Amino acid sequence: MKLNIADHIPENYTQLKDRELVHKYRKENDQLAFRELMNRHQAKVYSYIYSMVNSREVTNDIFQETFTKVITKMDDTYNEQGKWIAWVMRIAHNATIDYIRKQKRFVDVSSNYDKESNTDFYDRLPDEDSVGQQEQLEIDESTSSLLRHISELPEEQRTVVMLRHYYEMPFKEIAELTDVSINTALGRMRYALINLRKMFEEESDKESKKV
């Protein structure tokens, strides 16, 4: 069964702010409001989880777990003071970190890089359906390279990069979410950017040598 989540959402819902939608859902039990919220943010949540665990199957599980918790806890745990998406992200982040800790290892994508076939982890991801195949095709070479480099970053740095990129989360919030000081969060971002820069340069050097 394939559902388009944006189906049947009235246009006026798309003009409402997150907090208004949250209020409608909580007070009026308006499912369309929740659909619109999910429609707005699900790709970011999914992308973040995916970037952290590098597995579609696991991402699907964590994504479902995240939104199940969101639906269950929205009535009581969430207070409408903070941003809804930041609260959702906290749940997604915790679920992701829980999974990684349970695995007791971080997915080391670099070790999965096959030099002979010149394919990386993302190239070899099993496609589950046509959407996956299409998505795979849409990722161009530079993006694939970018994803590979990001996956090579230490998990702490990758977390900061992804939270900042997908959620435009202020570093103060990232620090709170990851339970570190703001300077540590900023420092991790700085090292992540420096490391990525080095990776791009190395890659560029290799390509120029090939030529």
Added chain:
Amino acid sequence: MNTEDTLGVKYIYGELDPSEEVIFEREISENEDLMIEVESMRETQKRLEKLPLIDPPPEISGKVLNFLEKKNERSDRTHAYIYLSVAASLLIAVLSGGYFYMSDATGSQEKNSIVSEASGGNSSILKFNTDKQDLQQLSPWIDKNDVIHVNDLYNRQTGELEESVFNNTFHKLTPVDRFQQNFGVSRDFQLTGSRN
């Protein structure tokens, strides 16, 4: 990691205060190494903007929405139960209150106690009290003033005494020898068995 090192990150992500930004930009213009580092980070940050957004598979979103619907159905049922319970409780409370109020009101109206004074003997007085609640609970009894109390024996519609109840009441009493079968309010009716 000192604060100086992290200012560059805050700068490229627009998290410096305007005053801090002015100071930092002045610093950049005076420090070539810092300028190179900041520009390098900015370039990498721009590359990160190309990161693709990946939509979840529709069936996964569908599962979440199914869960949402089921949860709301459960919630609706729970709310319905709560509302029904509250409504039922209120109804019972209102009916009970109304019943007690009405019975009290009619009781006060009907408490037209009929006092039948027995003739002769020890001058016992038969007092009919029309309190319906007491009727079911109390047998005729005699208080310290030798007044026999029988509850709710007065028929409001007919204006007469309820004979059957009265008879039943009578059986529980000990009639005197000159007993006369007269249920009306009569001076010929004498009851004893109280204090003799």
